[in-house]
Amino acid sequence: MKLNLKLTEKEAITIKVSMIKNLFVILFTLFSSIIYASDDASHKSDTSASEGNHENHETKFDAGEFITHHIADAHEIHFFTLNEGTDHEKHFTIYLPVIVNTGSGLEMFSASHFYHNKHNVEVNGKHKHYFTYNDLVLFEEQIYKASGIEGIQFDEAGKITNQSLTDFSPTKSVIGLFLTGIILLLLFGSAAKKYKSRPNTAPKGLQNLLEPLVIFVRDDIAIPSIGKEHGHRFTPFLLTTFFFIWLANILGLVPFFGGFNIMGTLGVTLVLATLVFIITTINGKAYYWSHIFWPHGVPLPIKFILVPIEIVQIFMKPLVLMIRLTANITAGHIIILAFTCLVFIFGQQNVGAGYGVGVGSVLFMIFMYFIELLVVFLQAYVFTLLTALYFGAALEKPHH
Amino acid sequence: MLSAGLGTIFWTSVAFLSVLFLLKKMAWGPILKSLKEREDFIADSIKSAENANEQLSLMKADNEKLLAEARAEREKILKEARDMGEDIVAKAKKVSVEEQQRIMAKAKEEIENEKTAAIAELKTQVVSLSIQMAETLLKKEFENKEQQSKLVEDNLKTAALN
Numbered sequence: 339m340k341l342n343l344k345l346t347e348k349e350a351i352t353i354k355v356s357m358i359k360n361l362f363v364i365l366f367t368l369f370s371s372i373i374y375a376s377d378d379a380s381h382k383s384d385t386s387a388s389e390g391n392h393e394n395h396e397t398k399f400d401a402g403e404f405i406t407h408h409i410a411d412a413h414e415i416h417f418f419t420l421n422e423g424t425d426h427e428k429h430f431t432i433y434l435p436v437i438v439n440t441g442s443g444l445e446m447f448s449a450s451h452f453y454h455n456k457h458n459v460e461v462n463g464k465h466k467h468y469f470t471y472n473d474l475v476l477f478e479e480q481i482y483k484a485s486g487i488e489g490i491q492f493d494e495a496g497k498i499t500n501q502s503l504t505d506f507s508p509t510k511s512v513i514g515l516f517l518t519g520i521i522l523l524l525l526f527g528s529a530a531k532k533y534k535s536r537p538n539t540a541p542k543g544l545q546n547l548l549e550p551l552v553i554f555v556r557d558d559i560a561i562p563s564i565g566k567e568h569g570h571r572f573t574p575f576l577l578t579t580f581f582f583i584w585l586a587n588i589l590g591l592v593p594f595f596g597g598f599n600i601m602g603t604l605g606v607t608l609v610l611a612t613l614v615f616i617i618t619t620i621n622g623k624a625y626y627w628s629h630i631f632w633p634h635g636v637p638l639p640i641k642f643i644l645v646p647i648e649i650v651q652i653f654m655k656p657l658v659l660m661i662r663l664t665a666n667i668t669a670g671h672i673i674i675l676a677f678t679c680l681v682f683i684f685g686q687q688n689v690g691a692g693y694g695v696g697v698g699s700v701l702f703m704i705f706m707y708f709i710e711l712l713v714v715f716l717q718a719y720v721f722t723l724l725t726a727l728y729f730g731a732a733l734e735k736p737h738h
Numbered sequence: 739m740l741s742a743g744l745g746t747i748f749w750t751s752v753a754f755l756s757v758l759f760l761l762k763k764m765a766w767g768p769i770l771k772s773l774k775e776r777e778d779f780i781a782d783s784i785k786s787a788e789n790a791n792e793q794l795s796l797m798k799a800d801n802e803k804l805l806a807e808a809r810a811e812r813e814k815i816l817k818e819a820r821d822m823g824e825d826i827v828a829k830a831k832k833v834s835v836e837e838q839q840r841i842m843a844k845a846k847e848e849i850e851n852e853k854t855a856a857i858a859e860l861k862t863q864v865v866s867l868s869i870q871m872a873e874t875l876l877k878k879e880f881e882n883k884e885q886q887s888k889l890v891e892d893n894l895k896t897a898a899l900n
Contacts, residue, residue, distance in 0.1 A: 411746060437745065480743075505745045512749040519757035526765030533772040538779045552769060574766040578758045605746030609754055 399686050400465070401679035409671045411603045412479055412510045413449035415596035432596075434513060437506040438474065438481050444506065452476045459488065462496040474503070481505045511606055514598035518586045526581075555580050555722065563726035568621075568733050572726065575617065579610065580722040587667055587714030591707065601717070602668035604660070611660035614725050615653070622732040629734075655728055659721055666717050670710045677703045 413434050420428040433450035452469035459466050469476040473484045482500035485491055491499045508516070529544050536542070541549045555577050561569040586600035600606055628634075630648040633641055677699040685692020 411743070505743050506748060507743075507745045508749045509743070509746055512746060512753065515750055515753045519753050522757060523760055523764065526761055526769065530765040530768040533769050537772055538776050548769075549773070553773065556770065556773075570770070573770060574762040575758065577766055578754075578761050582754065582757070603746060605743055606750045609747055609750040613754070 399679070399682045401676070401683060404679055404682075405672055405675045408597055408675050409599045409602060409668050410479055411599070411605070413476070413507055414453055415510050415513060417594055417596060432513075434508060434510065436481070437508075439504040439506065440474070440483070441503070447471070449476075449507070457488065457490075459490060461492050464496070475500055479509075481507075509603075510596060510598065511600045511603040514586060514589055514596070514600040515582075515606060518582060518589060518600065521585060522578075522581055551581075552577060559719075559723050559726050563723065564730040564733060568729075572617075572729050575613075576722050576726055579725060580718050583610075583663065583721055584715060584718035587718065588711075590667065590671065591710055591714065597671075599668060599671050601663050602671060604664050607660040607664045610663075610721070611656035614659060614728060615656040618656075618728045618732045619652070621729065623734070625734055625736045626732045655724075659724055663717055663721050666713060670706075670713055674703055674706050674710070677706065 413436055415432040415434065417430040417432075419430070420426075431453070433448050433453060435446060436449045436452070437444060437446045439445075451471040452474075455470045457468055457470060459468060466477075468490050470484060470489045475482045475484045475489050477490060477498055477500075480498075481503045482490070482498065483503060485500050493499050525544070526548065529548050532542065532545055556569075556573050559580070560573045560576050563569075564572055583601055586598070586606075589595065590598045590600060590602070592598075630652065631645060633644045633648065636644060680699050681692055681696045684695040
């Protein structure tokens with residue numbers, strides 16, 4: 339009887355998984371039209387007024403914009419462009435669905451509508467571009483309500499004055515996150531099956547790859563930081579956090595793969611940090627709170643200084659987690675992109691110089707990639723370890 | 739570029755939480771459980787192997803003790819046997835010497851007896867021979883009277899002196 343129940347539970351899970359898989363497939367096919375076409379004209383359908391500026395814009399390489407564009411979240415996953423700057427420009431891109439609250443309800447459409455309506459504008463002497471679709475404007479990957487003749491308006495300081503709209507779109511980082519989740523589920527799901535089918539035997543194949551990492555998180559992060567009593571309870575969360583961050587970071591290092599900057603997106607790390615904050619707060623024992631609101635063994639006047647600091651620290655700890663991860667991953671991407679930019683900057687002055695610098699740049703980039711491989715692991719480790727330490731502090735028992 | 743859009747936050751929460759839930763159900767639960775089981779299994783196996791080893795060494799010690807005992811027993815038996823043998827030989831020697839002495843003594847006694855008997859026999863023989871000779875001599879002597887009387891007289895003389 340019990341055996342039967344288990345089987346059905348297992349079946350239910352597999353059904354759930356396949357349902358989720360199907361859902362993703364449908365999501366992709368429905369909303370993201372993969373464009374392998376030479377859609378060029380639309381890209382060049384700039385307003386005639388800025389035609390001249392446009393030429394200027396094309397010839398002058400702007401490293402700042404190039405880097406910002408690559409590390410920023412987007413409503414498309416851009417793989418690469420063929421014949422850039424010619425009439426046969428080909429973009430290999432997945433356009434993601436846009437879900438936006440226009441004020442009169444949610445509207446959903448493919449981001450290709452935006453990206454096929456590119457416009458250039460000069461703001462305080464700087465060349466910027468924006469996209470329009472119906473009465474919506476996409477500027478620096480933010481969606482606004484269109485206003486004015488050109489659809490976009492700026493104040494004297496160069497700040498956009500359009501009404502900002504609530505954007506519910508699954509952006510590039512979100513898709514990257516889904517991808518990370520699917521890979522994790524497949525990887526660990528199949529490993530778990532092996533564990534079930536071959537109990538009490540030496541690990542084999544995939545298990546050999548994942549087991550040391552799982553044991554590392556359990557025995558070197560969870561148990562020492564939280565303690566034997568509660569450590570096992572938080573191990574699943576810590577394992578998920580660790581592998582999520584690590585794999586998402588690795589995806590960001592794969593070239594020609596959309597240039598994901600998942601953990602460099604503040605919204606993603608914000609969610610992780612918030613979860614850490616919630617779990618820490620919920621699990622905080624009396625000793626933890628007493629430590630914050632009434633520090634022991636400290637003179638009364640000092641308590642008045644310490645208590646506000648401690649209260650701020652409750653929020654500061656997860657905030658620092660969030661910023662550290664985002665900054666580190668973004669910085670890694672910026673450094674690699676900066677070396678790429680160097681080649682183009684020098685190449686614009688002199689083709690020979692471009693090739694010359696290119697050799698050095700590539701060597702540095704290879705070096706940086708190795709460093710980044712270490713950093714992406716390290717950041718996952720640091721985030722998980724600190725999370726575990728915060729959990730440990732929340733669950734700490736008074737020492738007698 | 740570093741803005742946290744509501745959409746990103748929403749979808750990230752959905753993605754992370756569902757993956758956390760699914761991984762916990764599908765992967766972490768079974769993996770951590772079987773890792774624990776395997777660790778316990780290995781620990782148990784090592785423990786039982788140690789126990790077996792201990793028992794084995796105990797048995798070995800027992801065996802050695804038994805062996806030592808058996809060896810000691812053998813030594814003891816051998817020693818006893820040797821002692822017994824020596825004893826027997828010694829006893830036999832003693833008995834034989836006694837017997838010999840006894841036989842010798844008996845032989846000596848017999849010889850002595852024989853000797854005495856022989857001497858006695860000889861004496862009788864000598865006596866009878868002397869008597870015969872004396873008879874013969876006497877017969878010859880007493881063929882004349884004169885001589886007889888002379889002899890008597892001589893004898894009487896010596897007898898009177900005693």
